[in-house]
Ligand code: UDP
């Protein structure tokens with residue numbers, strides 16, 4: 001057959017993985033599955049796979065997920081041996097995902113799946129990360145609203161990396177970002193923080209967060225505190241470890257002023273001792289931070305793009 005008569009090559013089809021962490025979501029999961037399936041109709045050049053991660057549910061969640069896998073070829077699922085927590089479930093989903101891009105979304109329909117196609121469209125325009133920012137939260141308790149508001153603003157103040165306000169884990173990540181995140185050695189990965197640390201080009205879609213479609217929140221107070229621990233301490237900021245440096249320095253300075261101005265000299269010694277002790281604690285903090293960084297083994301830098309000259313002969317063959 002002459003070359004001119006061969007059919008044109010079909011445009012590249014991209015696989016998008018949608019990850020749903022689920023913990024005791026029997027009340028809502030059938031509805032979620034239905035809405036996800038309707039929202040993710042394949043469009044030209046895009047296919048979807050849906051990955052359910054059962055984070056050790058003790059209700060009928062896994063049975064429901066099993067029926068989904070039997071009914072739909074686009075569904076895959078993994079089940080954790082026990083409840084490891086939302087962040088671990090997200091990470092497990094990212095590891096299972098085979099897509100060119102991966103979307104993580106809550107299973108309780110608080111995040112509307114209908115905006116996933118828009119996320120995919122932006123990704124196809126070149127964004128590595130497409131985040132979804134909540135402009136309003138409907139049906140939440142006053143405590144949840146206040147704690148969430150304070151969480152992002154406080155973290156933004158002290159974090160060593162950029163923090164996207166009011167942005168949870170509902171986001172699309174390019175394969176390159178997924179590979180980077182799943183390759184990190186952090187035992188307790190704070191996903192949102194790690195995305196900020198990685199620093200890939202990010203765009204944001206704003207949305208209004210709906211109330212939970214059914215069931216109760218699975219983010220109990222201990223789980224919120226555990227998330228804050230990794231957000232503020234082990235993953236996000238070195239500031240708490242540096243606190244004794246400031247108190248120590250201030251105490252030493254105050255003791256010096258006391259001596260020099262000859263006022264209340266009796267208090268100078270305890271002030272100086274407290275200052276020195278604080279500085280010793282601060283030094284321990286620095287060692288601890290160095291050990292933490294070493295253990296986490298994060299790369300010193302992340303390359304997001306490469307270019308080379310297109311001038312013929314400019315690049316030596318390797
Ligand atoms: N989740 C999980 N493991 C947990 C707690 C929650 O996989 O230990 C899931 C949960 O099923 C939901 C998502 O994480 O899909 C967010 O949880 P939830 O809606 O209860 O939190 P909230 O929206 O109240 O902060």
Ligand code: MG
Pocket residue numbers: 106108110212217
């Ligand atoms: Mg929820």
